[in-house]
Every structure is written in C-alpha cells, then in structure tokens.
Amino acid sequence: MGLSAGDGRARSPRDEEWPEAEKAEKLARGAALKWASGVFYRPEKLEGLGQYRSRETQRNSSIRSRLKSTVQSYLEGVSAGLEQLQSAAQEVQSVCQDLGAARWTLLDSADRFQGLQQMRVLMAEHVQLASVVQVLPQLFSVHEVFSHILQLLHGQHLLEAHAELMMMEHLRDNILSQLHLRRLSSAQATVLSYFGGLQELNESLAKQLWDIVGSSLRLVREDPVLFVTAVRIIEREEKIDDTLLLEATFLPPGRPKGWRQKFYHVLQDTITGAHFHASRMDAQGPGLARHLAALQKDIVSELRVVKDLMVQCVPAHYNILSICTATYHQALTSHLQDILQEDLDKQALFLLLEWALRVYHSPEMMGHPDLLPEVDISALGPLLSPELVDQMERKYVVKVKASVLEWMQRTLEVEFKEWFREEEPETDHQGFFQSALPIIVMQMLNENIQVASLITSSLQQKVYNMALEELEAFLGRLREALVQCGKEHQKDRTVPKYYVSYLLAMLNNNLALSSSVSSLHPNAAHREVPASLWAALDRMQKKACQLLLEELLLDLQPLCLQLPSRKWLSGSQLVSNMCEVIDKYAKDFSHVRKPVFTLLLMESELLVASQYLRALMQKKMVCKSEEERGQLCHRLLQDATQLQELFCGLGLDQSQQSLEAVFALRELICLKDPALLSLEVLGFITKYPDVSDEHISTLLDLRGDVSKEVRHVVLEMMAQHPQVLPESYRPIFSTILVPVPELPFCLRKGKCA
Structure with missing residues (x-):
C-alpha cells in the first residue's frame, strides 16, 4: 500500500525535467514489489523481514557512497577542462593580435617589392642570353658537323659518325626542351628547320645499319667488326630511348627510335627472304x-x-x-x-x-x-598442326587410292586377257593352278602400307583402311569380269579354251588373297579386316564355284535328260557316263587347294543328286506293274551306289553326301503295301524337311499303284506334320521344281471347260 500511495504523489519539477528518472523509479518499485510478493507470500517468511530490511539498508548506503564518489570525480574533471579552455582562448587572442600587426607591416612594404620584380625579369633574360652565348659556337658549326658526319658515314666510320650525330641531337633536343618549357611553340619550327639535316643523317645511318644486319650471317664469318659496331650503335640508341621514356616530360621528334626491334625485324626478314620468298x-x-x-x-x-x-x-x-x-x-x-x-x-x-x-x-x-x-x-x-597433318594424310591417301585403282584396273585387264590364252595357267610346285594376280595386288597394297608406316601410325592406318576398301572393290570388279567371261563362254564353249582351268586358278588366287589379307597390316593389334571384305571374298569364291558347277551341269544335262526311261531300266551305261564326266571334272578340281576342292566335291555331289532326283520327278514314266517297280528300285540302288562309291573314292565322306536321298526315295517306291506309305512318308519328310506336297505326289505317281484315298491320307498326314528346316540342313528338294499338271477335259488348245 505504501508503494501505491507513493505512485499517486504529485510530480515535482525535477521529475518533469528528468522523465527517465521517473521511469526508472517506477521500474524499480515494480521490481521491488514483485520481489517482496515472491519472498513474503507465506506468513512464516515475515519473521526474516528485519534481516531483509537491514541488508537492503546497507546495500543502499553502499550504492549512495559509490554514486557520490563518481559524481565528485566527474565534477573535478569538468573543472580542469574549463580551466584549460580558458587558457587556450587567451593564447588564441594573443596570436590574432600578432597576425594583425604583421599584416599592417607587409602592407607598408608592398611598394618596395615592385623593384624586385624587374630584377627577376632581368635575371631570367640574363640566364637565357648566357645559355645562348654558350651554345653559339655549336650552333654556328651545325652544318659543318653535318658534312663531317656524312663523310664519316661514307667511309663507314659508324661509331664516330654516330657519336657526333648524338651530340647534334642532344643540342637540338635541349633547345626544343627549353622552348617546350616556356611554351614557345612558334620557335620550335625554326629550330627543327635549322636541324633538318639530322633526319637525313639518321636515315642514312639506319640504312647502313640494316644493310649490315641483313648481311650479318656472312659478316660474322668473314669480319664481325662491322656487325659488332652496328649492335653497339643500336644499344646506344636503346639507352637514349629508355632514358627519355623514363623521364616522360618531353619526347624529341623521332623518339623512341626502337632500333632494337627493328634489328629483330630486319634479321627475321633477311632469314625469311633468303629461303622462303x-x-x-x-x-x-x-x-x-x-x-x-x-x-x-x-x-x-x-x-x-x-x-x-x-x-x-x-x-x-x-x-x-x-x-x-x-x-x-x-x-x-x-x-x-x-x-x-x-x-x-x-x-x-x-x-x-x-x-x-x-x-x-x-x-x-x-x-x-x-x-x-x-x-x-x-x-x-x-x-x-595436327589438323594440317591429318588433312595432308587424307590428301595423300586420296592420291594413293587413285594410283592403286589405276594399277588394279590394269592388272585386271591383263588378267582378263590371260583367261583367253591358248595355254593353261601356270602352276605352283604342288601342281595347283595360279596366276600372278594375288602377288601383284598384295605386293602393291603392302608396299603402300609399309611406305606409310615410315611417316606416322595414323597414316599407316588410313592407307591400310583404303587398301582394304580398294581390295573389296577390286574383288567386285574381278567377279564382274568372271561373269563376263562366263557369258562369252556360254556363246561358244570353246572360248576360252581353258575356261575351267582359269576358274580353278581364280579360286586358288582367292584363297591366296584370303590368307594374305589377315597379315596385310604389320601390327597385329590393328588388323581389323571388315566383314564386308570377307563377304566379298566369299562372293568371289561362290561365283567361281557356280560357274564351274554350271559347266559341269552342261555336260551332265544331256545324260540326265535320258532319265527315267525303259532303256535305262533295262540297263545302260548312262550312270557310268555320268561318272566319267564327274571323274574328269574331279581331276580338274584336283588343281585347286584342299578347302575349295572339298567344297567343289560337295557341291558337285549335291548337283548330281539334285539333277538325278529332278529327272525322276519330270513325270516321264509311271511304273505299270510291280515288276517295273522292282526294276526301278534295282536301278536306283545300282545308280546311287555307283555314284556314292565314286564320290567316296574322290575323297568325299559318305556323311557329307546328298545321294542318301536317292536311297530314301527308293524305299518309298519299293514299299509293297501302299497303305503303309503315310508312315514311310512321315519318316522321309522328317529326314528331308524341304520336300513339298508336289514332290511326294510326284513320287506317288511314279509308283503307279497309289489310290486317291491313300494319296489323300498321305497329304493329310503331311499337312498335320509341318517341318522346320534345321540351321545345318543342306536343302536338296527345294531346288527341284515339279512340272505343273495339265488340266483335264480340255476341249481345245488354250481353253478348258
């Protein structure tokens, strides 16, 4: 209640003057009230009120004493400051009085300084005149010195000439500098005109210097004194340039000369012009x-x-x-x-x-x-630069490519003419037909690759890639040449005379190219032969084999046309004649190396088997009786056995032969009970999945005893058991076309009811 009553008191003038004190007092009272309510909220706490009052009284006394001490110290400092300010104000007033007295004294002496100004002007004129008097002898002798310098230059006394030239330049530059300082620009033109000969002398000296520098490589070998003199003069001029540029107040005309840089330029131009211009x-x-x-x-x-x-x-x-x-x-x-x-x-x-x-x-x-x-x-x-090197390498490869193309074209033309010669191709020590074509082609490509390896590996790789591309293109042209030769041979089988022999030589050549191309690049790590080149070699081999087999076919066809016939059934030399033809070609094939020889035997055997089967399926004959069927089975067994033994004797394993299809076909014809044909045909199509309905129907016709019902059952069974060709299967029936049966009930030609 005491605190509340205190808050209601009227404000004193001091409170009005110090509002912060009033605010502080309120905060203190509030804090005290809060503290007291927290301490004495229970009655038993009131017993210690006297202790609290005593402790707070001591605390307030301590605070008052410290406040008094602080205020006393502050008041003493303010008093000392006021005394110092008063002393300073007195000193400032004294100085102002002294300055006023000095000002009046100077005003009284102003008239006396006018005389000193005139003396200053006279002194400046005297200094200028004294300077002019000192340089007058030099000024009067300028043109005489110019003439002397010119004589020295003509006599190649360059150091003496340059010393006097520097002296004249120094004289001129001093005069110009003085005029520049006094801003007498009008007089500078007169000075420059008077010293105009300096420019011509400088140019004459410079010309001799640059001539010396231009002949420096010769002079240092014969007499280096003149060259050393030129370098000394250049260094003198460089020091003058550096000094003037360092001062940076006044640059005389023609400065800086930069003769050291000019020295470099002349030397570089001399080197460049002597060899490259x-x-x-x-x-x-x-x-x-x-x-x-x-x-x-x-x-x-x-x-x-x-x-x-x-x-x-x-x-x-x-x-x-x-x-x-x-x-x-x-x-x-x-x-x-x-x-x-x-x-x-x-x-x-x-x-x-x-x-x-x-x-x-x-x-x-x-x-x-x-x-x-x-x-x-x-x-x-x-x-x-690497870019320029790459560009040059590409240009080089283009030029080499053109040369290789031209050379290969000539080689192909020569090879094509050789095919029509009246003598067999040459043979190697093993009796295999060959020509010089692989050696010529590979040697040419290899030489270009080896030459490129002398430069860089990148050029070698570029030429190697180009060589493979050109070899692939050459194989394509060679294949076209074989096709053209084959067409000429079809028109007249006596031309070329040794057609088969040269085809075999080309197969050996193709093998030689195949084995050589893998080692064409000297670095095994970079022998990346593209698949397209292998494909070109394969196409070349297949084309030559195809032409050889076509030639064999032409000799076999007249014999195959006689199959089947009654005369053939009764026994003839037909298959023996076929064996003679095959044996003749096999002897020719022996002049080709083994991988291709085996391939030719396999393809020949497949050709014989397919032609034999094709002849049987031409519907030329139908067995009229069981006796004829027996004769047919006997003849098939004899023919197939004879042909098979022939190829086995030539070196073709029985497992590699296709004549087994003739034996399987014979089983279909020999079957006595037609009702069992569906089972026999199922085994046949399982073994030969490329056989078609037409093929089976034709074989059933050949028997001559198959009813429509049995035929329908067989064909229905085939429809229910479609076959898929294995990857390793060699097709034989898919190459045989069966004649289309004639439509019945024809009333007249070209129109049927």
Whole structure:
C-alpha cells in the first residue's frame, strides 16, 4: 500500500525535467514489489523481514557512497577542462593580435617589392642570353658537323659518325626542351628547320645499319667488326630511348627510335627472304626434294653460324639463337602451308610429311649434334598442326587410292586377257593352278602400307583402311569380269579354251588373297579386316564355284535328260557316263587347294543328286506293274551306289553326301503295301524337311499303284506334320521344281471347260 500511495504523489519539477528518472523509479518499485510478493507470500517468511530490511539498508548506503564518489570525480574533471579552455582562448587572442600587426607591416612594404620584380625579369633574360652565348659556337658549326658526319658515314666510320650525330641531337633536343618549357611553340619550327639535316643523317645511318644486319650471317664469318659496331650503335640508341621514356616530360621528334626491334625485324626478314620468298619452285617430285634438301642444309649451316659466332657478337639479352630458331620454325610453317596450296602428287605429299614429321626433328637437321643442346624446338610446337597433318594424310591417301585403282584396273585387264590364252595357267610346285594376280595386288597394297608406316601410325592406318576398301572393290570388279567371261563362254564353249582351268586358278588366287589379307597390316593389334571384305571374298569364291558347277551341269544335262526311261531300266551305261564326266571334272578340281576342292566335291555331289532326283520327278514314266517297280528300285540302288562309291573314292565322306536321298526315295517306291506309305512318308519328310506336297505326289505317281484315298491320307498326314528346316540342313528338294499338271477335259488348245 505504501508503494501505491507513493505512485499517486504529485510530480515535482525535477521529475518533469528528468522523465527517465521517473521511469526508472517506477521500474524499480515494480521490481521491488514483485520481489517482496515472491519472498513474503507465506506468513512464516515475515519473521526474516528485519534481516531483509537491514541488508537492503546497507546495500543502499553502499550504492549512495559509490554514486557520490563518481559524481565528485566527474565534477573535478569538468573543472580542469574549463580551466584549460580558458587558457587556450587567451593564447588564441594573443596570436590574432600578432597576425594583425604583421599584416599592417607587409602592407607598408608592398611598394618596395615592385623593384624586385624587374630584377627577376632581368635575371631570367640574363640566364637565357648566357645559355645562348654558350651554345653559339655549336650552333654556328651545325652544318659543318653535318658534312663531317656524312663523310664519316661514307667511309663507314659508324661509331664516330654516330657519336657526333648524338651530340647534334642532344643540342637540338635541349633547345626544343627549353622552348617546350616556356611554351614557345612558334620557335620550335625554326629550330627543327635549322636541324633538318639530322633526319637525313639518321636515315642514312639506319640504312647502313640494316644493310649490315641483313648481311650479318656472312659478316660474322668473314669480319664481325662491322656487325659488332652496328649492335653497339643500336644499344646506344636503346639507352637514349629508355632514358627519355623514363623521364616522360618531353619526347624529341623521332623518339623512341626502337632500333632494337627493328634489328629483330630486319634479321627475321633477311632469314625469311633468303629461303622462303624465292621465285616459284617446282612443287612436284624431284624439284620439291631438291628444295627441301637445300632448306635442310642451309638452315643447319646458318644456325651453326648463329650458335658459334653471332651469339658472341651481341648482348646475352638478345637471345639471338632462340630468335633465329623461332624465325626459321615459323617461316618453315608458313612456307610449307604455301606449298600445300599447290595440287601436289602423292610423292610430293609423302616428301612433305616425311620432312616435316621425321627429317625436321632428326639428328640430320634440328637435332644435329652441332646444334644441341642450345637449339631446342620442343617449346615451339609442331611444324605442322595436327589438323594440317591429318588433312595432308587424307590428301595423300586420296592420291594413293587413285594410283592403286589405276594399277588394279590394269592388272585386271591383263588378267582378263590371260583367261583367253591358248595355254593353261601356270602352276605352283604342288601342281595347283595360279596366276600372278594375288602377288601383284598384295605386293602393291603392302608396299603402300609399309611406305606409310615410315611417316606416322595414323597414316599407316588410313592407307591400310583404303587398301582394304580398294581390295573389296577390286574383288567386285574381278567377279564382274568372271561373269563376263562366263557369258562369252556360254556363246561358244570353246572360248576360252581353258575356261575351267582359269576358274580353278581364280579360286586358288582367292584363297591366296584370303590368307594374305589377315597379315596385310604389320601390327597385329590393328588388323581389323571388315566383314564386308570377307563377304566379298566369299562372293568371289561362290561365283567361281557356280560357274564351274554350271559347266559341269552342261555336260551332265544331256545324260540326265535320258532319265527315267525303259532303256535305262533295262540297263545302260548312262550312270557310268555320268561318272566319267564327274571323274574328269574331279581331276580338274584336283588343281585347286584342299578347302575349295572339298567344297567343289560337295557341291558337285549335291548337283548330281539334285539333277538325278529332278529327272525322276519330270513325270516321264509311271511304273505299270510291280515288276517295273522292282526294276526301278534295282536301278536306283545300282545308280546311287555307283555314284556314292565314286564320290567316296574322290575323297568325299559318305556323311557329307546328298545321294542318301536317292536311297530314301527308293524305299518309298519299293514299299509293297501302299497303305503303309503315310508312315514311310512321315519318316522321309522328317529326314528331308524341304520336300513339298508336289514332290511326294510326284513320287506317288511314279509308283503307279497309289489310290486317291491313300494319296489323300498321305497329304493329310503331311499337312498335320509341318517341318522346320534345321540351321545345318543342306536343302536338296527345294531346288527341284515339279512340272505343273495339265488340266483335264480340255476341249481345245488354250481353253478348258
């Protein structure tokens, strides 16, 4: 209640003046009230009220004493500050009075300074006149000095001439500098006109210097004094340039001269012009080879001179050997690019590639022992960029491709003419027919690949890929030539005379190409023969085999046309004649190497079997009785056995023969009970899944005793058991076409009811 009553008191003037104190007091009272309510919320706590009052009284006394001490200290500091401010104000007032007195004294002495200004002007004029008097003898002798300098230049006394020239330039530049400082620009033109001869002398001196630098490679070998003199003059001028540029207040006309940079430019132009700006050269074959050899010799010789002699004639910071090496390198790069603009043949492209990638870095040129280790071109980059090298390699491959194509075309033309010769092809030591075609083709391709390997592996790979492409294309053209030869032979079988022998020679040639192509690339890791090339070789082999089998077929067909017949049933030499034809061809086939010989035997046997079966299915004969069927079965057994024994004798295993189909067909005809044909036919179609309904129907017709009901049962059974050809199965019946049966009830030709 006491705290609440206190809050209701009227505000004192001090509270109005310090609102923060009132706010603080309220917060303190509130905090005290909160603390008291928390401590004395229970009656038993009131017993310690006296202790709390005593402790808070002591605490308040301590706080009051500290506040008094702080306020006292603050008041003492304020008092000392006020005293210092008062002392400073008195000193400032004294200084103001002294400054006022000095100002009045200066105003009284102003008239006396006017006389001093006139003395200053006279002094400046005196200094100028004294300077002019000092240089008058030199000014009067300027033209005489010019004449003397010119005489010295004509006599090639370059150091003396340059010393006097520097003196004249120094005189002129001092005068111009003074005029510049005094901003007397109108007088500068007069001075420049008076010293106008300096420009001509500078140009004359510079011309002699650059002529000397242009002949530096010769001079350092014969008499290096003149070259050293030129370098000393250039260094003098460089120091003058550096000094003037460092001061950066006034640059005389013609400065900076930059003669050191000019020295580099002249030296680089001399090197470039001596070898790379010559008249138009012969960019083909021998002319290019001579040009590159001359470049190699001259560059090595001149770099030796630079390394051994010129380096000693110039300061070390010139890096003259590095500058010359880089100049030759860059000039060669540009020069080779210019040469590549020409339409170069393959020899020229090869020379450039070999020279740039091999010779240039070899001990014969930039890696010469006389140049190492000072000459190092590794930091200059390649002479030709990788992109340019790739472009050159592609151009080279195109040129080689054209050459290979032309050569192969001539080879094919010669080979084609040889097929029509009146003598057999040549044989090797084993008696196999052959020609020079594989050796010529592979040797040509191999030589080009080997030559490319002398440059880079990438070029070798490009030429290798091109060689395989051209070989594939050549095989295609060779196959077309065989087809053309076959057409000529069909018109007249006596032309070519040794048609079969040359076909066998081509098969041996194809085998030789197949075995050689795998080793065409010297690096086994890069022998990637494309599948298309193997396919081309396979097509070539198949075409030659096909033409041979067609030739065999032409000799067999007249005999096969006699099958079947009554005369054949009664016994004839028909199959014996067929065996003689086959044996004749087999003897010819013995001139081809074994893999193809075996293939030809297999294909010949398949051809004989299919022709034999085809003849039986031409509906030329129907057995009229059981006796005829027995004769037919006997004849089939004899023929098949004779043919089979023939091929076995030639080296063809019985498991590789297709004549087993004749034995199986004989079982169908020999079956005495037609009701069992459906089971026999089921076994037949299981063994020969390519047999069709027409084939079976024709065979049933051949028996001559099969009723419509039995035929229907057999065909229905076949429909219920469709067959799938195994992957390894060799088709035989699918190649045999059965004649279409004639429609019945024909009233007249071409129209049926």
